Amino acid sequence: MKQISTRFSIAVHTLSLIAVSPQDCTGDFIAGSVNTNPVVIRRIMGMLKKAGLVDVRPGVGGATLLKAPDEITLLDVYRAVNATEENRLFRIHEKPNPACLVGRNIEQVLQTELRDAQSEMERRLAQTTLGRLIAKFE
Amino acid sequence: MKQISTRFSIAVHTLSLIAVSPQDCTGDFIAGSVNTNPVVIRRIMGMLKKAGLVDVRPGVGGATLLKAPDEITLLDVYRAVNATEENRLFRIHEKPNPACLVGRNIEQVLQTELRDAQSEMERRLAQTTLGRLIAKFE
DNA sequence: TTATGTTGTAACTATGATGGTTACATCGGT
DNA sequence: ACCGATGTAACCATCATAGTTACAACATAA
Numbered sequence: 001m002k003q004i005s006t007r008f009s010i011a012v013h014t015l016s017l018i019a020v021s022p023q024d025c026t027g028d029f030i031a032g033s034v035n036t037n038p039v040v041i042r043r044i045m046g047m048l049k050k051a052g053l054v055d056v057r058p059g060v061g062g063a064t065l066l067k068a069p070d071e072i073t074l075l076d077v078y079r080a081v082n083a084t085e086e087n088r089l090f091r092i093h094e095k096p097n098p099a100c101l102v103g104r105n106i107e108q109v110l111q112t113e114l115r116d117a118q119s120e121m122e123r124r125l126a127q128t129t130l131g132r133l134i135a136k137f138e
Numbered sequence: 139m140k141q142i143s144t145r146f147s148i149a150v151h152t153l154s155l156i157a158v159s160p161q162d163c164t165g166d167f168i169a170g171s172v173n174t175n176p177v178v179i180r181r182i183m184g185m186l187k188k189a190g191l192v193d194v195r196p197g198v199g200g201a202t203l204l205k206a207p208d209e210i211t212l213l214d215v216y217r218a219v220n221a222t223e224e225n226r227l228f229r230i231h232e233k234p235n236p237a238c239l240v241g242r243n244i245e246q247v248l249q250t251e252l253r254d255a256q257s258e259m260e261r262r263l264a265q266t267t268l269g270r271l272i273a274k275f276e
Numbered sequence: 277t278t279a280t281g282t283t284g285t286a287a288c289t290a291t292g293a294t295g296g297t298t299a300c301a302t303c304g305g306t
Numbered sequence: 307a308c309c310g311a312t313g314t315a316a317c318c319a320t321c322a323t324a325g326t327t328a329c330a331a332c333a334t335a336a
């Protein structure tokens with residue numbers, strides 16, 4: 001099946017690293033910890049910056065959190081990297097046959113249910129903060 | 139972002155149609171209601187059949203539900219069409235650097251949270267039955 | 277038996293998201 | 307001016323998706 005992009009987990013990794021590191025984290029340093037290409041990190045950092053979660057200093061290098069780890073939830077990160085307009089987890093097939101009872105109703109009825117389901121997931125993501133996550137590292 | 143395949147919504151549409159139709163539903167008939175190619179329907183019907191939700195009669199044609207609409211939840215359908223092994227909604231980047239505190243812990247810690255979030259979503263899907271969905275059609 | 281209409285699949289295709297990569301402009305401090 | 311960092315554009319290989327054509331297998335009716 002189609003899974004949610006690793007952008008999300010990489011973003012969480014990135015923020016965690018910034019949170020626990022005493023020194024400034026450069027993109028290359030983070031890339032080394034995540035084990036990927038620095039450009040991938042920069043792209044994600046750009047999204048986190050746009051979402052107001054981090055401040056990145058061009059030229060000099062390094063990133064810092066703009067909120068306390070306890071003020072950043074997984075949902076914040078999730079939203080930041082999905083960064084899209086709609087943000088609907090489920091896709092529904094388009095243009096079903098309006099001449100059919102089911103075709104006429106399915107979109108509306110199903111959408112309500114699926115949005116609720118997505119909300120439940122997001123509610124759970126909102127319950128975990130970066131601070132709580134970091135506290136579990138050993 | 140990457141969304142969950144329309145296979146799911148098409149499967150729900152398909153089952154709904156079978157449930158509300160007095161006559162037998164052929165793949166072509168369902169395809170007409172969903173507004174897609176019959177082969178797409180047959181593929182999904184194959185998954186629903188494998189999951190024990192429907193019985194499809196080869197040759198003669200037509201499909202029937204193997205359970206009452208009130209006994210089929212959206213989660214059943216979701217599981218049927220995702221039909222994969224792992225069934226993990228979230229992907230986590232692989233092989234983070236074990237020499238780093240974050241890299242060493244992120245996978246384990248994050249996985250717990252994400253699995254919980256997925257469970258919340260699935261719990262909500264399990265609360266809606268096909269019967270309840272159909273009852274909302276007008 | 278043959279014809280008809282259906283299901284079951286294989287195979288091919290176009291599309292779009294993803295994630296890695298190279299390249300280079302720009303920035304800021306030494 | 308130099309150096310190392312960020313910010314992006316551009317390109318690419320890979321993969322899931324969903325539509326399509328084609329055809330074998332099947333069940334029933336004539």
